[in-house]
Each structure stands twice: as C-alpha cells, then as structure tokens.
Amino acid sequence: MTTGFTKFNIAKDITNAIEEMGFEQPSPIQEKVIPVILEKVDVIGQAQTGTGKTAAFGIPLIEKTTPKNEVQAIVLTPTRELAMQVAGEIQKIAKHKRTRVLPIYGGQSIEMQIKALKRGVQIVIGTPGRVLDHLRRKTLKLDKIHTFILDEADEMLNMGFISDIEEIIGQANNDRQTLLFSATMPHEIKRLARNYMKSPRIVSATPNKVTATKVDQVYYQTFDKNKVDTLCRILDSNEIDLGIIFSRTKKGVAELTESLQARGYVTDGLHGDLTQMQRDKVMNKFRMCKIDFLIATDVAARGIDVENVTHVINYDIPQDPESYVHRIGRTGRAGRQGIAITLVTPAEMKHLRSIESEIGMPLEQGKVPTMKEVVIKRSQVWKKQIIETINKGEADDAFTPLINELLENHEPKDVLHAMMKLAFSYDGIEEEPMDFGDTGGKPGMVRFFLNVGRSANLQPKMLAEEIAKSTGISAHTVGRIDMFDKFTFFEIPKEPAPFVYESLKQTRLNGMRIFIQPAKPRNS
Ligand SMILES: Nc1ncnc2c1ncn2[C@@H]1O[C@H](COP(=O)(O)OP(=O)(O)OP(=O)(O)O)[C@@H](O)[C@H]1O
Numbered sequence: 027m028t029t030g031f032t033k034f035n036i037a038k039d040i041t042n043a044i045e046e047m048g049f050e051q052p053s054p055i056q057e058k059v060i061p062v063i064l065e066k067v068d069v070i071g072q073a074q075t076g077t078g079k080t081a082a083f084g085i086p087l088i089e090k091t092t093p094k095n096e097v098q099a100i101v102l103t104p105t106r107e108l109a110m111q112v113a114g115e116i117q118k119i120a121k122h123k124r125t126r127v128l129p130i131y132g133g134q135s136i137e138m139q140i141k142a143l144k145r146g147v148q149i150v151i152g153t154p155g156r157v158l159d160h161l162r163r164k165t166l167k168l169d170k171i172h173t174f175i176l177d178e179a180d181e182m183l184n185m186g187f188i189s190d191i192e193e194i195i196g197q198a199n200n201d202r203q204t205l206l207f208s209a210t211m212p213h214e215i216k217r218l219a220r221n222y223m224k225s226p227r228i229v230s231a232t233p234n235k236v237t238a239t240k241v242d243q244v245y246y247q248t249f250d251k252n253k254v255d256t257l258c259r260i261l262d263s264n265e266i267d268l269g270i271i272f273s274r275t276k277k278g279v280a281e282l283t284e285s286l287q288a289r290g291y292v293t294d295g296l297h298g299d300l301t302q303m304q305r306d307k308v309m310n311k312f313r314m315c316k317i318d319f320l321i322a323t324d325v326a327a328r329g330i331d332v333e334n335v336t337h338v339i340n341y342d343i344p345q346d347p348e349s350y351v352h353r354i355g356r357t358g359r360a361g362r363q364g365i366a367i368t369l370v371t372p373a374e375m376k377h378l379r380s381i382e383s384e385i386g387m388p389l390e391q392g393k394v395p396t397m398k399e400v401v402i403k404r405s406q407v408w409k410k411q412i413i414e415t416i417n418k419g420e421a422d423d424a425f426t427p428l429i430n431e432l433l434e435n436h437e438p439k440d441v442l443h444a445m446m447k448l449a450f451s452y453d454g455i456e457e458e459p460m461d462f463g464d465t466g467g468k469p470g471m472v473r474f475f476l477n478v479g480r481s482a483n484l485q486p487k488m489l490a491e492e493i494a495k496s497t498g499i500s501a502h503t504v505g506r507i508d509m510f511d512k513f514t515f516f517e518i519p520k521e522p523a524p525f526v527y528e529s530l531k532q533t534r535l536n537g538m539r540i541f542i543q544p545a546k547p548r549n550s
Pocket residue numbers: 048049050051052053056073074075076077078079080081208209328329330331355356359360
C-alpha cells in the first residue's frame with residue numbers, strides 16, 4: 027500500500043505507522059516542510075492551528091533517529107499536557123522502529139524519570155523547567171543530539187522561559203539541526219532564531235488567514251453581571267459535543283467550574299494550581315468525553331488536540347491576538363468544522379476590535395438567545411429523554427403517592443406544566459432588557475443626552491463614528507443626531523441601547539470625559 031507519504035523517501039516502518047494513524051495525504055505544512063527538514067537545515071515552520079505541525083517535525087525526526095542508545099533529539103513544549111501529547115504522537119510514528127520516546131515534565135516523580143533516562147531513551151519531550159533540572163543533575167545530556175525542536179516557541183518566550191531555553195540550548199552540541207514551530211510567529215522569535223539557528227529557512231503554509239480556516243467565529247455582547255447567565259444560554263442553545271471554555275485566571279476557572287457544576291453541567295476545570303495528578307485526571311476525563319466542557323486557563327490554549335471539540339468559548343476575552351488564535355484553534359482541527367464564541371463586555375469592545383484587526387477579519391455578532399428560545403431548543407432534548415425513560419419502564423415507587431395525589435386534584439396538563447417550569451426554572455417571565463422609559467425617541471429608538479457638542483470640535487458624523495468605535499455597533503445604527511453647541515441628543519435602537527449606554531459611560535470623546543443619560547420626553 028502506498029500512501030501520500032511514500033514520496034518523501036522515508037523508511038517503510040514509518041510510512042506503515044503513518045498509515046495506521048489514518049493519515050492518507052500529507053497536510054500542506056507537512057508537504058512543504060518534511061523535505062526541507064530531511065535536508066538537515068534549520069527551519070522555522072508556521073502553519074495554522076490543527077494542521078499537523080507535530081507530524082511535520084515528528085516524521086523526519088523519527089527518520090533521522092538511529093538505533094543508537096543515546097539521547098538523539100529533544101522537543102521542548104510550553105505545557106506538561108502538550109509534552110505528553112506530542113510524545114504520544116511521536117511514539118505512534120515510531121511504533122515500528124521501536125524508538126524510545128520519553129516525556130519529562132514537572133509535577134511528575136523525578137526519580138521515575140531518572141530511572142527511565144538511565145534505561146536509555148532516544149527522544150526526550152519536555153517542559154523547559156524539568157529539562158533544565160535534569161541537565162543540572164546531569165541525568166540528561168544533550169551533547170549528541172541531531173535535532174532540537176521548539177514547539178510553540180513564541181509561547182515559551184511569553185511565559186518567560188527564555189533564559190531556561192537559552193541555558194538548555196547552550197548545553198546542546200553545535201552540529202545539530204534546530205527547528206521551531208508555531209501557528210504564530212511574533213517578532214521576538216527572530217532574536218532567538220538569530221542567536222541559535224543557522225540561516226534558518228522559513229517555511230510557512232499559512233494562507234491569508236491566521237486563524238483556522240474552518241472555525242466560525244462569533245461574539246456576543248454581555249455585561250459583567252450577566253456573564254454566567256449569558257454563557258449558560260449559549261451552552262443550552264448550541265449543540266455542543268465537546269467544548270473548551272477559557273477563563274482568564276485560575277480563580278476564574280475554579281469559580282466558573284463550581285457555578286456550572288451547580289447548574290448541572292458536566293464539567294471540570296484545568297489550571298496550573300492543580301496537582302499534576304488532578305491535571306491528568308481532568309485531561310483524561312475530557313479526552314474520553316466523560317465531561318462535556320473543559321474549563322481552562324490558557325494552559326490549554328496551545329497545541330492541545332482533542333478530537334471532536336466542536337466549540338471553543340472565550341468566557342473571558344483573550345489578552346492578545348495570539349492567545350485568541352491558539353485558543354480557538356482547539357476546534358476545527360484536521361479538516362473538521364468548529365465554532366468559536368467570545369463573550370464581550372462594553373469595556374472590552376475596543377479590545378475585540380484590536381483582535382479583529384490583528385487577525386484580519388471581523389467576528390460575526392451573535393444574539394444572546396432569550397430564555398424562551400433556550401427552553402424551546404432544550405425541550406427537544408427533554409422530550410427524547412422523557413420518552414426514553416418511559417420506555418425503559420423504570421418507574422420508581424417513591425413517586426407514586428405524590429403522583430396519585432396530584433392527579434386526583436389537578437389536570438394532568440397543569441401538573442406537567444408546573445413540573446416543566448420547575449425543571450427549566452422558567453416562569454415565562456423574561457427579564458426585561460434595561461428599560462429607559464419614554465425618552466422622546468422615534469418608535470423603537472432610545473434617545474440619549476450627551477454633555478458634549480460642537481464646542482468640543484464634534485460633528486454629527488464624527489460622533490456616530492466615535493460611538494461605533496467605542497461600542498462596536500455599526501455607525502449606521504446610530505439614528506437621528508441633534509447636535510448643539512454644548513450638548514447633543516442622539517438615538518439608538520432599543521436592542522443595543524443598554525450596551526451602548528454602558529459602553530459610552532466609560533469613554534472619552536476628544537479627550538473629554540463624557541456624561542450620558544437617557545433623554546427626557548420632549549414636552550415634559
Ligand atoms: N496528514 C494528516 N492527515 C490526517 N490527519 C492528520 C495529518 N497530520 C496530522 N493529523 C492530525 O491532525 C490533528 C492536528 O495535528 P497537530 O496537533 O499536529 O496540529 P498543529 O498544527 O500542531 O496544531 P496547533 O497549532 O494547535 O498545535 C492531530 O489529531 C493529528 O493526528
């Protein structure tokens with residue numbers, strides 16, 4: 027059997043293994059970079075998330091590795107979970123060559139690792155801290171390696187591992203090949219490349235877009251105080267197989283995990299304050315689909331590859347565009363489709379716009395579903411579950427007296443109605459969107475008063491653009507503007523009005539702190 031990989035002229039043991047992994051054709055980055063790596067030159071490889079960069083360096087790595095019993099290559103990764111995963115993928119490629127691959131990372135018994143290293147391994151995959159620890163103890167030597175690989179190099183720099191990495195590279199022999207891979211390559215990487223690589227070739231398979239091609243990207247406007255509720259509505263109204271929810275801080279992850287668990291979601295949290303055993307347990311549960319959602323800090327943003335992640339949700343907007351690109355890249359991998367959702371508060375709209383401009387495309391705005399919409403969506407799932415339960419015939423005697431009593435005194439339909447209301451905690455009353463009362467606007471519009479006007483060097487068109495910029499709505503959404511010397515009235519449609527109000531309260535216009543309030547009806 028020939029696969030699309032035989033053309034690389036690599037050992038049959040390897041092409042067989044690749045075939046067993048289910049790869050038929052090389053991905054674009056593999057196509058481009060494998061021949062170059064096989065030429066033994068230094069390479070900076072860049073391609074979108076989920077496009078097979080691991081095998082792109084893993085395949086030539088295994089091809090170059092000999093049966094000699096010494097450490098021949100090292101791969102550094104920013105997180106422990108990624109070290110484990112990359113080791114797993116490389117092990118699969120090496121299956122028929124019997125290359126010994128060992129992940130070494132913090133939080134795991136160092137004695138065990140020392141024993142394994144003594145027994146002899148050919149490829150080490152590790153996190154910088156623990157690798158350095160072994161080098162200092164002289165339980166690991168890198169003076170005979172043919173390849174040095176940095177996966178997610180830019181992230182390791184972000185995490186402040188630069189001096190660790192330099193110390194590790196410093197202990198490697200000079201006549202090695204150095205490879206550097208990531209979906210994002212910010213400028214700082216260049217310094218590292220200049221100092222530690224020999225005229226690296228840049229091989230990029232990134233089309234015009236930085237973000238993964240098959241990920242639909244949507245954002246929802248919300249307020250801080252409504253965030254959990256907004257999230258739950260989104261979770262309930264989307265068909266999510268497996269999702270990752272990102273929060274900014276460890277504390278945020280812990281709190282959100284608790285509040286989602288309390289609401290009945292099957293979920294668990296992953297962050298750096300957990301013990302390694304806890305981290306492994308959570309990751310395993312997630313990989314085996316025993317939880318529906320993984321709630322995580324950016325520790326899960328890079329490289330993690332879990333099949334069937336259909337949704338990534340930024341509960342907290344990521345701090346920078348790179349983090350955004352990598353987080354949402356946990357879905358839409360290996361040619362699959364994915365959805366990325368970002369929650370944005372008024373104060374964060376500007377930040378969202380800057381992410382959009384960095385990734386070179388706007389995000390689509392989603393409408394937070396109403397409770398009624400959520401109930402209608404969920405009721406289909408409920409119907410199925412109820413019928414399944416009826417069919418199983420697992421009636422429990424404990425309920426019988428209550429059921430009899432209720433049915434004797436009430437209509438069955440009323441009883442069911444009441445139970446459904448309770449089950450969904452839905453009483454049919456939607457919380458009203460913020461109501462500004464009569465503000466004297468056109469029907470469907472809210473009129474606002476603003477304490478600046480022409481004397482602040484403003485013009486109506488400019489104001490509309492400023493409003494659009496700081497709130498994220500389109501400038502056309504701004505309705506009638508009546509501008510006077512010292513103040514202005516303008517109208518916004520009812521729906522985005524609360525959001526616009528919350529946003530503008532916190533901005534400045536032409537350097538002036540603004541004061542905004544819903545207007546009074548004209549004739550009062
Ligand atoms: N040629 C191929 N054919 C089919 N599947 C592949 C191929 N190459 C890699 N894969 C699979 O695609 C998935 C993503 O690969 P990988 O994790 O290497 O992506 P990546 O480019 O490193 O992404 P990230 O930037 O997020 O780290 C993995 O499950 C991998 O096994």
